[in-house]
Amino acid sequence: MTVVTRFPPSPTGFMHIGTARTGLFNWLFARRHGGKMLFRIEDTDRARHSEEAVAAIVNGLHWLGLDWDGDIISQYGRSDRHAEIAHELVQAGKAYYCYCTPEELEQMREDAKKEGRITFYDRRWRESTLTPPEGVKPVVRIKAPMSGDRVVFDKVQGEVRVQSEQLDDFIILRADGTPTYMLAVVVDDHDMGVTHVIRGDDHLNNTFRQNVIYEAMGWDIPAYAHLPLILGPDGAKLSKRHGATSVEEYRDMGYLPEAMRNYLLRLGWSHGDDEIIDTEQALQWFDLEGIGQSASRFDFDKLNHVNAHYMKLADNQRLTDLVCDLYKIRNIEVDELGRSRLMSRMDELKSRAKNLVQLADDAEFFVKSVPYDFDEKAQAQLNEDGKYIVKVIRDNLSELSSFTAPELEVLCKSVADYHRDGKLGKVMMPLRAAITGRSSSPSLVHAMEVLGQSEVLARIDFALSKAV
RNA sequence: GUCCCCUUCGUCUAGAGGCCUAGGACACCGGAUUUUCAUUCCGGCAACACGGGUUCGACUCCCGUAGGGGACGCCA
Numbered sequence: 001m002t003v004v005t006r007f008p009p010s011p012t013g014f015m016h017i018g019t020a021r022t023g024l025f026n027w028l029f030a031r032r033h034g035g036k037m038l039f040r041i042e043d044t045d046r047a048r049h050s051e052e053a054v055a056a057i058v059n060g061l062h063w064l065g066l067d068w069d070g071d072i073i074s075q076y077g078r079s080d081r082h083a084e085i086a087h088e089l090v091q092a093g094k095a096y097y098c099y100c101t102p103e104e105l106e107q108m109r110e111d112a113k114k115e116g117r118i119t120f121y122d123r124r125w126r127e128s129t130l131t132p133p134e135g136v137k138p139v140v141r142i143k144a145p146m147s148g149d150r151v152v153f154d155k156v157q158g159e160v161r162v163q164s165e166q167l168d169d170f171i172i173l174r175a176d177g178t179p180t181y182m183l184a185v186v187v188d189d190h191d192m193g194v195t196h197v198i199r200g201d202d203h204l205n206n207t208f209r210q211n212v213i214y215e216a217m218g219w220d221i222p223a224y225a226h227l228p229l230i231l232g233p234d235g236a237k238l239s240k241r242h243g244a245t246s247v248e249e250y251r252d253m254g255y256l257p258e259a260m261r262n263y264l265l266r267l268g269w270s271h272g273d274d275e276i277i278d279t280e281q282a283l284q285w286f287d288l289e290g291i292g293q294s295a296s297r298f299d300f301d302k303l304n305h306v307n308a309h310y311m312k313l314a315d316n317q318r319l320t321d322l323v324c325d326l327y328k329i330r331n332i333e334v335d336e337l338g339r340s341r342l343m344s345r346m347d348e349l350k351s352r353a354k355n356l357v358q359l360a361d362d363a364e365f366f367v368k369s370v371p372y373d374f375d376e377k378a379q380a381q382l383n384e385d386g387k388y389i390v391k392v393i394r395d396n397l398s399e400l401s402s403f404t405a406p407e408l409e410v411l412c413k414s415v416a417d418y419h420r421d422g423k424l425g426k427v428m429m430p431l432r433a434a435i436t437g438r439s440s441s442p443s444l445v446h447a448m449e450v451l452g453q454s455e456v457l458a459r460i461d462f463a464l465s466k467a468v
Numbered sequence: 469g470u471c472c473c474c475u476u477c478g479u480c481u482a483g484a485g486g487c488c489u490a491g492g493a494c495a496c497c498g499g500a501u502u503u504u505c506a507u508u509c510c511g512g513c514a515a516c517a518c519g520g521g522u523u524c525g526a527c528u529c530c531c532g533u534a535g536g537g538g539a540c541g542c543c544a
Contacts, residue, residue, distance in 0.1 A: 010544050042544055102542085109541090118470045118540050139542055157473065166471055166540090174542040181544045205472060205539045228474070228537085235536070263480095266493090270481055273492040292481075294474045295537055302480060302494045308507090352506045362506085377504095412503075428503035440505035 003035025004195045007061075007068060008185070010042045011053035014246040015060030017298070018200060018230045018238065021264040025227065026198045027066045028265075028286040038192050039068035043076045044184045060247040065257050065279070073192070075184045082179030085187050085217065086140045086172050094216040095172060097138035098125040119168035126169060140173035144212050152207045155225035155288040162208055170209055182206065186213040189222060198225045198288075201295075225288050228268060228295040235297060242298070254326075254355030256314065259307035266306075267296050276309060308354045316346035319359065326360040327367060338367035341450050348442050365436040366450070370462050377439035378432075386430030387464060392419060393431055394460045403453040408445040434463035 005026040009019050030037040041057075043049045054072065061068070075082075089095035098121075100108075105121070112120035126143060144167045152160045172183035179187075189197065204226045214221045232242035244250055250260055261279055269290045271277065277285065311319070320342050324334050334342075342349070342363055353359035365372070374382070382390070396411055412427050420426040432444050435456060441447060448456050 008544095012544095045543065048544080105542090112540095113469070116470050118472095120540090160472070162472065171542055176542080178542085180542070185544090200538090201473070202538055203544095206544095208472095226473085231537075233479080237537080266480065268480090273482060275480090275493050292474095296481090297479060299479050299494070305494055312507095348507095351508090354506090358506095381504095409503090416503090424503050426503090432504065438505090442506090444503065 001195060003030055003033040004038065004193050005030045005035065005198055006038040006040055006189065006192065006194050007066075008040045008042050008199075009057050011048055011050050011057065013050070013053045013056050014248060015057050016245055017247060017250070017264070019057075020060065020064060020247045020260070021230065021267065022199060022227060023061060023066055024064070024261060024264055025225075025269070025286075025291075026196075027068075028282055029196060029198060029288070031283055032286050035195075036069040037066075038070055038073065038194070040073040040188060040192070041075065042181065042184075043074055044079065044082075044179055044181055046076065046178070049074070049076045056248075063251055063257055064247060064260060073188065075179075075188060078184070078188065078191075079178055081191070082184050082187050083173060083177055086179065086183060089142060089172070089213075089216055090140060092216070093143075095140050095142045096126060096169075097132070098141045098169075098171075099132050099136045099138045100125065101136065118166050121168045121170075123169050137175040139171045139175050141169040142172050142212055142216060144169050144209075150208050150211070152204075152211065152224060154204070154207075155223060156228075156291045156293060157204065157226055160204065160207075162205075167208055167212065172213065182209055183213060186210050186217075186219075190214070190217070190219045194222050196223045196225065198227065201226045201228050225291065227291060228293060230267060231295050231297045233297055233299060238298060243300075254357035254359070255303065255307050256310045256356070259303070259310040262310070263303045263306045267298070268292050276306070304354045311350045311353055311355070311359070314350060316343055316350070319346055319350055319356070322356050323360045323363065326356060327364075330360075332364070332367060334367045341366040344450050345442060345446060348446065352442060362442065365438065365441065366447070368437075369455075370458055372437050374433065374437045374463070374466070375439065378437050381430045381433035381439060382463060385426075386433065389415070389419060389427055390430050390434050390460060390464060393427065394457065394464070397453070397460070398457060400453070403449060403456075405443075405445040405449045408448050412445065431460075435459045 007023045007026050009015065009023075027037050029035075041054055058072075086095060090097065100121075108122055109120045112118075121141070125141070132138065145164045148164050150162050150164055150167065154160055170182060171180050173179055207224055207226075211221055230238055232238045234242070238245055244253065247260070251257075258279060261282070262277055265277060265282055265286075266275065269286070270292065271285050271290055320339060323342060324339065327334050345363070345366065349359055349363050353362055393412065393415055396415065400407065400411065412431070413424060416422055416424045416427040428444055429439070432441055433439060435444070435448065435451070451459070
């Protein structure tokens, strides 16, 4: 049997991080078994049908590096088929028309609440021979079993059992003839040949309802795997106030897609003590057995750590492109010279940064040119003492015939020996402030080499003329 | 409120009755390296929610309590 999974987001206009993880798991499982992952938009509700919203999800998926098989299916486009099944069930006596008014339902709901029941519909039209009231468009309800236990065998949660009394005759077709989600998922999953339903825990209860439809139609029930939810760092449901909830936000914060995949994978799935698991490895290891049963909290520290790891592995050319994209957003023009400076120091830059934004901050001085700002700490470095030593360095620098890192280091050391008791920091810090405008930077002598003699001298002159 | 699910260091987790003096990773603390910051490398702190069973033996199995999460729509 070929494995077929599905990725069925609601078109909300962005891709929630939980949706992304579910997508990743479905994708890994399908690919691992040489199967397919289908992509379906859950838009039975006409109001949800939106091209832009779909595009946002597609972009998120692309960025994450996941793909799918076949065309994107719209549930909205399949409503005739859904309605057909609903009517078939009515014909077969497994579903029926219900003419209850919203008021009647509201009343039943209140009564149920009073009695502490989970179900509320009293099935008054189930076997009714009453004449339908005038002018009321009926909904179609399915006949749910009224006694015994219902059981779901879940790949993650194990055997889950519930009493049939907990299920009522839920609606499968609305009064306007459109299908409800419950009907649409089942019909679509069946028609699309889905073998494994891997989805959020919040659907576990729905599974019992959906199985009623499968059974009424005599269809095979797929394997289920319900993933525990991702919570915010404080244990509450992950929401906007925790920071980022959508994958595009993580992209904008400078995380790499391969790092997100690794982090998301480990959040709720494990393979012994392995922590760094790249996608290639995951494709060989992923299984449903490794999925944990409890909800997990999103931890930025760990994400940062994983991301830093993948930053070090990333291709320099690619990182340079990504950083230049960030500079573009910052309105910083990067010419060929700037690019080549970035490239030549990328090995060091990427080993220092936890994410792209940090890398961009760290390397900004490479792409800026002479009038630039000095941050507070840099200004403090350029006091009388600082300026004095920078001036000394400047005089020596201008006479240097070979402007390379080793020689620059020797020079700085000798200046430190001669003027500052051998304390190299006393020399480097003011110099760093002058050249980069900041109090911390990558290796200064290497940076100077890359910047070149005339640029370094120009920067020093600028700093000396400007600093207080 | 009713039903369902969950419960190992602060966090992510390993653990399928004796391998556990409970392992790893992140974070944190200390040390080494370093021109700053960061990296890197060592070392340290830190958990089986609680109460009952079952068993020669329970982190592992069962029951209960507490806590957390989810579901209860003509939403998905």
